[in-house]
Amino acid sequence: MQLTIDRTLPVPLRSQLHGLIEYGISCGELAPGETLPSVRELAETLGVAPMTVAQVYADLKAAGLVETRPGAGTFVSERQQRPAPPVGELSMLYGKIDALIEQSRKLGMRSADLMALIGGRVSQGSARDGRRRILMVGLFRDATESYARFIADHLGPDAIVEPATVSALENDPALRARAGTADLVVTFVNKQQQVEALLPDTRVVAIRFTPSQDTRQALAALDSLARIAAVSRFPEFLPILKSGVTRFAPHVADVIADTLDSPDLAAMISKATVLVFATGAEDVLAEIAPDMPGIEYRHSPDTADIERIILPALRLAGQAPRPGQADHLQSDLLEKEAT
Structure with a gap:
């Protein structure tokens, strides 16, 4: 680049x-x-x-x-290429085991009885559902749902992929506690440290996201005389957005870009014939005429990173799903966010 x-x-x-x-x-x-x-x-x-x-x-x-x-x-x-080691996971587990042992002694249980009880519960859990549970952590609700479905499609029915947003994890302790029980957490490279801090006892890996096929095709199909207004919620993303638009629509010479909160936004849009908005900037749709085309500049998880990063991390978790089979399970995590 x-x-x-x-x-x-x-x-x-x-x-x-x-x-x-x-x-x-x-x-x-x-x-x-x-x-x-x-x-x-x-x-x-x-x-x-x-x-x-x-x-x-x-x-x-x-x-x-x-x-x-x-x-x-x-x-x-290159840290995002390696499955992050479980930070503090074993120490937390040891503490829970010690507390369980102490509680069993107070109840008068023998060590053999406790071991049998634990073994039975483990067997029950494995028989009930042997699938690996993955949490996809993104920034925006709808986009994160689509990322989770995309990953699930590539992993198959042996994995459940649930979506959650960073803000929901930050603001909901109950959601954060449930998220911490996932076998694996997947997020963006530039959000990995933040998510690791929110879920310190869970393995967090980061993958890359590339412009979706729908986005690339929509930009390539634009008329060469189109006048594009590109809008981003985040100023730091604006250079990537504009360069991506010009790369996938190189035949369009007229491309201007600005942020969602810019005082000049309405004037910029009035001069354009096509709106391209980054994920998270959907509010700009209220500013355009009903007949003005709007293209979301959306990304999708990199399929190579699913194979190179997520699958090996799942194998470390004890079970790798079969690639190539679809799984469209709904997540109660996002239901929790909506309430």
């Missing part, structure tokens, strides 16, 4: 650069292990101060998205 600054965008240069790299990693534009330009090289290429690049690199490193290797340079972190 070539890192370029678009000075026509209403986004500060530092935010642009941060967004280009952060979302470039999350959206598969920058591969794990890929070398990034040096601070001086990138500063000269973009025409910005070296301090700006250094600050962006430092922020991305703190977020776990890039890593520096002495004498070698800065690289896209």
